[in-house]
Amino acid sequence: MSARPAQFQAGTSAVPATQVEISVKCRGLRDLDTFSKSDPMCVMFTKDVKSGQFYEYGRTETIQDNLNPDFVKKFVINYFFEESQKLKFELYDVDSKSAKLSDHDFLGRMECTLGEVVAAGGDFQRPLIGQGKNCGKIICRAEELGNCKEVIHLQMKGSQLDKKDFFGKSDPYLDFTVVHRTEVIKNTLNPTWAPFRATARALCNGDYDSPDLIGEFSTNLRELTRGPGPTNAYEVSLLTCRVEQEYSFLDYIQSGDKLFPALGFGARFPDMSVQHEFALNFTPQNPYCNGIQGVLGAYNNAIKSVQLYGPTNFAPCINHVAKFAATKRDGSCYFVLLIITDGVISDMPQTMQAIVNFVPFREFSQRYGNSSVAVAQAALAREVLAEIPEQVTSYMKMNGFLPRQPSSHAPSAPPPGNKLISLQII
Incomplete structure (x- = not known):
């Protein structure tokens, strides 16, 4: 939930232009060669959502005789914040010039999501899984392309431009355009450049009748x-x-400290009281959990300490988050309210009143027709999440907030100005 949420319109999210470059290095790989060390190569796979299969995306170079390789080849891939992009990295000891992976010795693999690598804000380390207990580790780093911001x-x-109209004055406009830049041909006064291709829209916006030229200058x-x-x-x-x-969405989210406030609802405590708004870690002064694992740990501990109990009232938690977000307008936090439940909403009128910008699920149901509810729900989730990058950057720019430098150690509580995104888990 942002402090100033934009109006949601289904199907209008822009296609993201965020490209990231993934670099890979490994440490402590297995040595499968008899008279020398392994000659490792890394292969990256992406998972197709429809088929559920991994497909090869690209390969690094082979580094000879090295168990701690720093690969030079980078993987360039589009990053979609609203999707769970599954990646798989496999390491092979290259034994021949064959392009078939089965002709080389398998060293280990690691699976993750692109979001995990991006969110790390630096080195993302995981152990390699393979034959044997210790197959080494892989270290990935994602960096946004296009660093000129x-x-x-x-x-x-x-001033005193030429008069081009017969009955009136000119109608001037200024055009800064670079459609195409040819190659440089050395040492000639009679160059013939290579043919090039450009759309009519890029050349003249589709207007075949060029306007009268008043003048030009170079600088x-x-x-x-x-x-x-x-x-x-x-x-x-x-x-x-x-x-x-001009800062990007990744500039902001990579400066966060990965602390998430988590609230619970609909629980009966040992004193027989029923609460619809309580800190999942039972520390109301500091309800922040460290990463998703911290949220899961707090949840698992909570369900052992309280009894899940109805009715299911959402409005208290929604209003709590709204009031909390309203007090955080210094750019240190950007709130997204995520409600996870399988119960029936008991206070529907109050819940609808609490949610100011109501997302029209009916539009997704109509658009996907006879598709399953799960398909429409997944589409809705993608559309909602796709709004977040633009909302975050627009809000920060509008208020003049700059990204913070990412810290190497997350504090126990969120100090002012040190956390950008806060995700409320219910």
């Missing part, structure tokens, strides 16, 4: 950043030029 803000004005970004002055006076003059950093 500078956005240039320009304003320019024209560069370094010159523009010097600001208004004689060197930035052309047929148009520079009024302002400002450079600012």
Whole structure:
């Protein structure tokens, strides 16, 4: 739940443009060669959601005679926040030039999700599973591509431009466009460049009748950043030029400390009282759990200490989170309320009133027609989650909040300004 949630519209989420580059290294691989060390190669697989099968995505180079390889080849893959993208890494000792993996000795494998690697914010380490007890470990790191995050803000004005209209003045506009840049041909005054392909939309937005050219000038970004002055006076003059950093969703989530407040509802305590809003770790002053494992641990401990009990009332927890989120407007937290339940909602009118931006599930049911409810529910989950990256970055930019530097050790409680995303687990 964000402090200023945007209106949700089913099916309107933008396709993410986040590409990440995964680097891989291993330590302590098994030695399967008799007179030398193993010659490892790493193969990455992605899992197809429909078939449930893993398919090869790419391979690294083979590093000769090395049990602690740092592979140079990187895997570039699109990151979708709203999907669980299953990955599998397999290590092989390459024994020949054969492209068939079965012709090489298997060293070990590791399965995870791309989200886990991205969320690590640094090295993501897991043991390799294979024959034998100790097959070594694999270390993956995901880095966002396109590290240039500078956005240039320009304003320019024209002065004494040519009159192009017969009965009136010109209707000027300024166009900054690079459609295609050819290759450089050395040492010639009569170059013939290679053919290239461009869409009509990129060339002229589909308009085959070009407008009248009033004038043109050339400059560069370094010159523009010097600001208004004689060197930035052309047929148009520079009024302002400002450079600012444009941070991505990954910049923000990788700076979080992975602490999650978790609440429970509908439980009867040993004193026979029934509560619909309590800290899952029974520490109301600090309901934060360390990572998903911490949430699961708190849940497993809670169900041994209380009795699940009706009625199922959601409104107290929803209102609690809403009030808590309203007090955190310094950019340190961004709240997402996740409710997990298999019970019947007892306070439906109050719950609907508490949820201000109601997500229209009926639109997904109509769109998927005769598909199963599970398919429509999965589509709904993807659409809702797909809204989060844009909401987070828009909210942070609107309020001028910058990403925090990720810390190597998570504190026991969330200090102000050190945690970006807080997930409320009910």
